[in-house]
Amino acid sequence: xxxxxxxxxxxxxxxxxxxxxxxxxxxxxxxxxxxxxxxxxxxxxxxxxxxxxxxxxxxxxxxxxxxxxxxxxxxxxxxxxxxxxxxxxxxxxxxxxxxxxxxxxxxxxxxxxxxxxxxxxxxxxxxxxxxxxxxxxxxxxxxxxxxxxxxxxxxxxxxxxxxxxxxxxxxxxxxxxxxxxxxxxxxxxxxxxxxxxxxxxxxxxxxxxxxxxxxxxxxxxxxxxxxxxxxxxxxxxxxxxxxxxxxxxxxxxxxxxxxxxxxxxxxxxxxxxxxxxxxxxxxxxxxxxxxxxxxxxxxxxxxxxxxxxxxxxxxxxxxxxxxxxxxxxxxxxxxxxxxxxxxxxxxxxxxxxxxxxxxxxxxxxxxxxxxxxxxxxxxxxxxxxxxxxxxxxxxxxxxxxxxxxxxxxxxxxxxxxxxxxxxxxxxxxxxxxxxxx
Numbered sequence: 001x002x003x004x005x006x007x008x009x010x011x012x013x014x015x016x017x018x019x020x021x022x023x024x025x026x027x028x029x030x031x032x033x034x035x036x037x038x039x040x041x042x043x044x045x046x047x048x049x050x051x052x053x054x055x056x057x058x059x060x061x062x063x064x065x066x067x068x069x070x071x072x073x074x075x076x077x078x079x080x081x082x083x084x085x086x087x088x089x090x091x092x093x094x095x096x097x098x099x100x101x102x103x104x105x106x107x108x109x110x111x112x113x114x115x116x117x118x119x120x121x122x123x124x125x126x127x128x129x130x131x132x133x134x135x136x137x138x139x140x141x142x143x144x145x146x147x148x149x150x151x152x153x154x155x156x157x158x159x160x161x162x163x164x165x166x167x168x169x170x171x172x173x174x175x176x177x178x179x180x181x182x183x184x185x186x187x188x189x190x191x192x193x194x195x196x197x198x199x200x201x202x203x204x205x206x207x208x209x210x211x212x213x214x215x216x217x218x219x220x221x222x223x224x225x226x227x228x229x230x231x232x233x234x235x236x237x238x239x240x241x242x243x244x245x246x247x248x249x250x251x252x253x254x255x256x257x258x259x260x261x262x263x264x265x266x267x268x269x270x271x272x273x274x275x276x277x278x279x280x281x282x283x284x285x286x287x288x289x290x291x292x293x294x295x296x297x298x299x300x301x302x303x304x305x306x307x308x309x310x311x312x313x314x315x316x317x318x319x320x321x322x323x324x325x326x327x328x329x330x331x332x333x334x335x336x337x338x339x340x341x342x343x344x345x346x347x348x349x350x351x352x353x354x355x356x357x358x359x360x361x362x363x364x365x366x367x368x369x370x371x372x373x374x375x376x377x378x379x380x381x382x383x384x385x386x387x388x389x390x391x392x393x394x395x396x397x398x399x400x401x402x403x404x405x406x407x408x409x410x411x412x413x414x415x416x417x418x419x420x421x422x423x424x425x426x427x428x429x430x431x432x433x434x435x436x437x
Contacts, residue, residue, distance in 0.1 A: 025052045026077040026092055033070045039063050042083065050076055052092070056099035178432040179222045181394055187214040187421030191241065195413050201357045202413040204245075212241040214419060218321070223433070227327055229337050235319035237345065245355045246308040247362065313352025313365060317345040323380070337382040343400070344375050357412050369410025376400045378419075390430065396423040 030049055034042050040063030043054050061084075071079055080090055080099070091098045189212035195202040220233035267288045274282040325339025352365045378400030385393045398421050405415035 025050050025095075025097065026075065026090055028076050029073050030076060030079070031072045031074070032079065035068045036066050037068075039065050039067060039083065042067070042069065046076065046079070051095065052076075052097050053095055054097050054099060056088075060101060061099070175431050176226075176433040177224045177429045179220075179224060179392070179427045179429040181220045181222070181392075181425055181427030183218050183220065183394060183396065183423040183425035185216050185218075185396070185398075185421055185423030187216070187398070187400070187419040188212075189214055189239070189241070189417050189419045192416045192418070193413050194416070195408065204355070204359060205243075205413060209244040210241060212239070212417070214239045214421065216319075216421075216423070218319070218423075220321070222323070224327065224429070229323070229325045229327060229339065231321075231323040231325075231339070233319075233321045233323075235317075235321060235343070237317040237319050239315040239317065241313045241352075242310065243313065243354070244308070244310045245359075246306055247355055247360055249305045249307070249360050251303050251305065309353060309355075309362065311353040313350070313354075315350045315365075315370075316348045318348060319343045319345050319376070325380075325382075333386045335384045335386065337380075337384065339380050339382065341378050341380055341398075341400075342375065343377070344373065345402070347372050347374075369407040371405060371407060374402060374404055376402045376417075376419075384427070390428055392427045392429065394423070394425050394427060397421070398423065 028050055030046075032045065032049065034045065037045075039061065043063070047053060067083070069079075069083065071082065074082075077090055080088070084099075087102055088099045089102050091100070191210050191212050193202045193205040214237060216235050216237045218233050218235035220231055222229050222231035270287045270289050272284055272286040275285055276282045321341050321343040323339040323341045325337045328336045328338065330336065347370060350365045350370060353362045354365065354368050355361075356363050378398055380396050380398040382394060382396040385395075387393065398419075400417075400419045400421070402417040402419070405417065406413065408414045
């Protein structure tokens with residue numbers, strides 16, 4: 001009987017020591033300092049100091065988040081509370097410390113009152129992950145001990161599988177970013193010829209069969225804010241047109257001559273006499289002799305030469321497009337940027353033919369009076385499909401007008417273009433602010 005009591009006493013001491021050992025690590029007092037370390041690195045440091053192992057759901061804890069912490073003579077459990085802002089409870093099982101979500105709801109700041117949006121989904125789907133991530137949308141700053149953490153006021157409860165997409169969308173919507181894009185494109189161009197005096201030259205060119213198009217390549221840098229965008233780019237613009245016209249030239253053909261006979265008549269007086277008329281009067285009557293001569297005149301034949309031309313004219317410009325636009329978000333991955341664009345164009349070279357004003361011959365494009373510098377204005381709608389937080393695919397419809405193309409005083413006409421086109425390409429984005437308004 002006495003031995004049984006001794007055994008029971010030792011068993012009680014063993015159970016008590018195990019329980020104390022299980023809770024002793026969380027109650028262990030330590031000092032620790034870290035500057036701009038990730039949460040994962042801090043947990044590894046604490047494991048080395050306390051010889052404990054942390055177990056947690058990686059979907060609930062962002063181990064890549066960087067924080068700074070400095071504590072002195074604090075319990076391990078208090079350090080974890082400071083690190084995770086009372087979001088979790090901590091239970092020690094042997095050498096393992098299990099980190100689980102706090103069963104009690106998180107208390108956001110007093111104002112405004114938090115509203116919880118439930119994640120209602122229709123249809124039968126696999127059961128969602130039981131652990132949830134609480135994401136808030138209005139930023140406030142709260143200081144816990146020596147750690148500054150961000151807390152938000154309106155709570156959204158989402159499945160942990162949507163966490164990373166939501167984080168990328170929030171960064172894309174609210175963080176100023178710089179996007180570098182490379183785009184290729186083509187335009188269909190309508191040409192208009194006109195003149196203030198409404199001369200026949202402009203009308204003739206307008207009636208000519210004219211087909212125009214543009215091919216372009218460009219690199220663009222865009223500063224994106226939460227609702228607006230500003231950008232600048234460098235474009236290579238190659239404009240081509242095919243114009244059909246004819247000329248009419250009249251010349252002398254010396255090999256084919258007309259012979260004309262010119263007749264000349266000459267009259268000579270031979271003699272004159274008087275003729276008496278009854279009544280006592282007389283009249284002088286001259287007598288003539290007629291002689292005629294002629295000569296031959298050679299006239300060259302006039303030849304009219306009609307020539308039909310189909311000239312493919314080429315113009316190359318360097319463009320520097322300047323844009324300002326608005327951002328419209330339609331989903332987590334689709335965005336449309338509608339912009340107004342002003343694009344100065346610098347002509348590099350040109351070649352091709354045009355009819356002259358009299359429609360009797362042809363002239364080179366370099367002699368027609370093209371403007372060295374002109375401009376285009378228009379609208380673009382940039383549809384962006386975000387593959388991830390950095391890379392996107394672009395499809396950009398556009399509508400542009402070039403109001404003046406030639407020097408009217410030299411060319412005798414003015415030319416305008418209206419172009420409809422589309423560009424496509426890829427881009428890379430990163431958080432950065434070039435300038436602020």
